[in-house]
Amino acid sequence: MSTFDWVIQLIYVLAASCFVLGLHLMNTPATARRGNQVSAAGMITAVAATLAIVVHGNLISVTGWIVMITGALVGSAAGLYSARTVQMTAMPQLVSMFNAVGGGAAALVGVHDYMNAGARVSATTSVTTLLDVIIGAVTFSGSLIAAGKLQGLITSAPVTFPGARIVNLLLAAVALGLGAFVIASPSVGLLLIIIVAALAFGVSMVMPIGGADMPVVISLLNAFTGTAVAMAGFVIGNWALIIAGALVGASGGILTKLMADAMNRSIRNIIVGGFGTGDAAAALAGGPGGDVKSIEADDAAIQLAYASKVIIVPGYGLAAAQAQHEVAALAEELESHGVEVSYAIHPVAGRMPGHMNVLLAEANVPYPQLREMDEINPEFARADVALVIGANDVTNPAARRPGTAISGMPILDVDQAKSIIVIKRSMGHGYAGIDNELYVDPKTNMYFADAKKALTELTAAIKTLVG
Amino acid sequence: MNSYPALLVDVTIFVLALWVGFEVISKVPATLHTPLMSAANSIHGIVLAGAILIAVTAHNAVGYVIAFLAAAFAAANVVGGYVVTGRMLKMFRRRPTLPATSAAPAVGAAAAHPSVNGDGPAA
Numbered sequence: 005m006s007t008f009d010w011v012i013q014l015i016y017v018l019a020a021s022c023f024v025l026g027l028h029l030m031n032t033p034a035t036a037r038r039g040n041q042v043s044a045a046g047m048i049t050a051v052a053a054t055l056a057i058v059v060h061g062n063l064i065s066v067t068g069w070i071v072m073i074t075g076a077l078v079g080s081a082a083g084l085y086s087a088r089t090v091q092m093t094a095m096p097q098l099v100s101m102f103n104a105v106g107g108g109a110a111a112l113v114g115v116h117d118y119m120n121a122g123a124r125v126s127a128t129t130s131v132t133t134l135l136d137v138i139i140g141a142v143t144f145s146g147s148l149i150a151a152g153k154l155q156g157l158i159t160s161a162p163v164t165f166p167g168a169r170i171v172n173l174l175l176a177a178v179a180l181g182l183g184a185f186v187i188a189s190p191s192v193g194l195l196l197i198i199i200v201a202a203l204a205f206g207v208s209m210v211m212p213i214g215g216a217d218m219p220v221v222i223s224l225l226n227a228f229t230g231t232a233v234a235m236a237g238f239v240i241g242n243w244a245l246i247i248a249g250a251l252v253g254a255s256g257g258i259l260t261k262l263m264a265d266a267m268n269r270s271i272r273n274i275i276v277g278g279f280g281t282g283d284a285a286a287a288l289a290g291g292p293g294g295d296v297k298s299i300e301a302d303d304a305a306i307q308l309a310y311a312s313k314v315i316i317v318p319g320y321g322l323a324a325a326q327a328q329h330e331v332a333a334l335a336e337e338l339e340s341h342g343v344e345v346s347y348a349i350h351p352v353a354g355r356m357p358g359h360m361n362v363l364l365a366e367a368n369v370p371y372p373q374l375r376e377m378d379e380i381n382p383e384f385a386r387a388d389v390a391l392v393i394g395a396n397d398v399t400n401p402a403a404r405r406p407g408t409a410i411s412g413m414p415i416l417d418v419d420q421a422k423s424i425i426v427i428k429r430s431m432g433h434g435y436a437g438i439d440n441e442l443y444v445d446p447k448t449n450m451y452f453a454d455a456k457k458a459l460t461e462l463t464a465a466i467k468t469l470v471g
Numbered sequence: 472m473n474s475y476p477a478l479l480v481d482v483t484i485f486v487l488a489l490w491v492g493f494e495v496i497s498k499v500p501a502t503l504h505t506p507l508m509s510a511a512n513s514i515h516g517i518v519l520a521g522a523i524l525i526a527v528t529a530h531n532a533v534g535y536v537i538a539f540l541a542a543a544f545a546a547a548n549v550v551g552g553y554v555v556t557g558r559m560l561k562m563f564r565r566r567p568t569l570p571a572t573s574a575a576p577a578v579g580a581a582a583a584h585p586s587v588n589g590d591g592p593a594a
Contacts (some may be wrong), residue, residue, distance in 0.1 A: 023514050031498045031506055033563040044553045054520040063527045070525035071535045075542030081552025102512040102552055105544035112541040113521040120528050235514045238481050240521055247488040248517040254492025255511040358504025366563040376501045467538050
């Protein structure tokens with residue numbers, strides 16, 4: 005190994021350390037920004053070291069330079085533009101797109117390497133190349149479909165057809181079976197068929213998954229991307245790629261598990277599709293019946309303004325109505341009357357892990373008010389009012405009993421609060437398709453309105469009535 | 472070191488990095504899960520290094536197309552990922568931002584009055 009190689013390897017180790025340190029600094033909001041900067045510095049170092057390899061060996065043709073630089077410029081411009089302009093509500097789509105391009109690039113690295121090596125490729129390299137190409141291609145097409153669903157370009161309802169599962173299995177079998185064959189007898193033509201099968205599998209894997217499962221799907225595809233990048237690292241023998249890919253794979257894996265747990269579903273169950281299908285158990289379990297009481301803005305406003313502790317429970321409905329600024333305004337108005345306000349955030353509030361926190365942070369809500377489920381649950385008993393906005397299943401006390409579609413799902417203990425106000429457009433069901441027992445609780449008042457409109461009315465009512 | 476096959480070394484690094492990842496990431500609070508995922512996204516933009524290296528070995532039209540696409544994808548991933556993560560993290564504040572320069576701790580009820588909603592830099 006020459007001195008130059010030594011230096012380059014050490015620089016890669018430095019870059020990898022920056023990635024780990026950057027992720028480590030994300031353990032509190034106060035240091036997270038620095039974490040991102042440290043990670044970016046590591047990235048710049050790693051890319052610079054890679055360019056140094058190319059320049060040092062004088063390896064690249066003029067055409068190669070032009071192709072690489074134009075490609076990078078086009079990509080950077082697209083990335084920069086989308087990152088600058090994206091709405092915070094559209095973050096899940098953007099993250100999906102980045103998963104797609106990351107997985108796509110990893111797959112292309114594998115394909116290119118394979119084509120170059122041709123028949124000379126060794127069996128061990130073949131295995132990692134195939135894993136790289138297959139996982140990368142699945143991630144690419146799957147993430148594009150996920151982004152399309154999130155953006156509303158493709159229906160967010162589960163799309164299935166009879167025999168869909170068999171088609172899925174067939175595609176997987178083709179990709180893996182041919183993959184095994186290709187290891188024994190290398191062939192670029194077969195590799196192309198494998199890529200097509202993998203791309204098709206990505207589509208057919210994500211199409212049957214419903215909109216509400218998106219937090220899990222995005223996390224899973226994130227883990228896939230990381231793995232694909234690590235495999236690309238195996239292919240070209242680059243440790244920086246292996247380490248970075250493994251870190252992302254771990255991150256995606258953890259988030260997938262957390263999301264699936266928070267939705268009370270197994271990952272297999274989500275991929276296979278269909279929530280609560282044929283689940284008549286909900287009716288049989290027999291929740292407490294009762295009348296639904298409704299409330300008007302003025303009464304709700306007074307109840308809120310004279311409370312000493314209010315916990316706001318924002319759900320997907322709040323994000324869908326884009327009412328994060330209105331809820332922040334209401335909270336601020338309440339605080340000006342000396343009310344202690346905090347937000348109870350369920351892990352799956354929003355459309356990707358932690359999404360609701362970002363939406364509220366954007367609306368200037370200070371992060372110490374954003375409380376995680378386990379942390380805030382014991383506090384509901386001390387809350388005078390719990391204000392539920394567009395959250396449904398995650399507040400349903402039925403989850404504590406066995407025999408319902410959501411049994412065992414971790415919920416926010418909203419029913420422990422002294423009184424409850426629920427802002428909701430109608431008595432419609434949540435994703436699980438069952439009645440929410442919280443709504444018939446004698447302590448609960450329903451305020452039927454669109455979240456945005458309701459919150460504006462409440463804030464106005466407090467200003468007029470309480471001053 | 473040279474006595475071990477490259478693949479074995481690579482697998483060792485991969486597995487250890489996975490464990491480090493699990494260890495570090497399980498400490499990230501749920502509040503930051505979206506920025507975390509976005510940060511992880513930027514990190515897998517390291518595939519740009521791979522894209523650069525394949526531009527070296529490209530020698531025909533197909534190779535150049537692949538190298539171009541890989542470079543474009545990876546660059547979008549890196550640049551977009553870091554920029555959007557930074558943008559998100561900038562919004563996480565300990566206290567509501569007050570307009571202009573009223574940085575002095577507000578006295579008593581005065582703290583309540585400035586209506587800052589929508590005036591912040593994030594708007």
